[in-house]
Amino acid sequence: MAYRMLVLVGERTSMIYLGCFTMIGLLTLIMAHTAVAATIFPLMMAIHTLYDEDGKPTRFGKGLFIGMAFVCGAGSIVTLLGSARAAVALGFFRDMTGREISFFELSQYLLPIGWGMIILLWGFFLIFFKPEHSTIPGLRARAKSLYQHLGPISKTEVLTLIIVLSAITVLSLRSFIPALEPLDKSAIILVTMVLFFIFNILTVKELEELPWNIVLLFGGAMSIGLCLWQTGCAQWMAIKWLSMLQSAPWWAFVLGVAFFVMMMTNFIMNVAAIAISLPVALVIAPYLGVAPEVVFYSSLVTAGMPFLLLVGAAPNAIAYESRQFSAGQFFLVGIPASLLLMAVLALFVLLIWPLMGMPMNILR
Secondary structure (H helix, E strand, O other), X not given: OHHHHHXXXXXXXXXXXXXXXXXXXXXXXXXXXXXXXXXXXXXXXXXXXXXXXXXXXXXXXXXXXXXXXXXXXXXXXXXXXXXXXXHHHHHHHHHHHOOOOOHHHHHHHHHHHHHHHHHHHHHHHHHHOOOOOOEOOOHHHHHHHHHHHHOOOOHHHHHHHHHHHHHHHHHHXXXXXXXXXXXXXXXXXXXXXXXXXXXXXXXXXXXXXXXXXXXXXXXXXXXXXXXXXXXXXXXXXXXXXXXXXXXXXXXXXXXXXXXXXXXXXOOOOHHHHHHXXXXXXXXXXXXXXXOHHHHHHHHHHHHOOOOOOXXXXXXXXXXXXXXXXXXXXXXXXXXXXXXXXXXXXXXXXXXXHHHHOOOOEOOO
């Protein structure tokens, strides 16, 4: 995939950025963003090796891997397949409003902002991490040579594709076929992993070589988030913050809810951030004359893009394994990226979504 993409986009580093981000965005339409990051990571390493064989940190490497994390988040909001958070939010929305939001209705409103952010992030990284070289002379020829050296697709690779695509198909069909709904998502993924070992696609040695420091880092963050949730601290913060907005203009309330979700999802799982804030916001919204739909979609947008901390999402932690950037560098880049996200969301709330037919206000 990496070599074919490089042949297609050519030798300009700016187009390599765009090609990588587009490939990630397309994959997040059908796969969970964590799975996309895990799949794309070795391909990104191969691309960076072609750029700098020493493997040392470069501006291009920082933009490539931080961009991978950010774009995984932006693309994951577009469909229900991108993450678990949308399904949780839909459940709360249905229980509290009595209204169902379909698979395609969700994508109708979130696709423009998700792909809009992907394009803007491309420009963002060209500015903040402008590659040291505008082109990589001979890259296209080298990529062709390396692709040909790989030879024809092997039986193991075909089997891997069959297993992965079968898992994606079953996970996708759970939303449309009631008979498959009882199948647990974790069980499907676990069976997929077991099949990899049964057919010798993976070995125990490769399992031992996993970056367990990243697994422990992310697991520790989930534990902290669970403590905030179970002790009631997170709920207390949500109520206090949203209560401050109860006399604010409707658009300030909507953006305030989205901002709170964005900050919380950097510290706790985005599913938990949605579960904490959305019910409180949907209770307050009618008193301000705010339609529940705009609160729902705005929360989903910011829940998917934790740009500040490595523990905010699994793709952030996976990108960190590249050793191209530090946690501090990630945080500093995340500040303007988060401000960009809020500015884009404000544009959609005030202008674009109303033009698309999304209700903003209700009669009190």
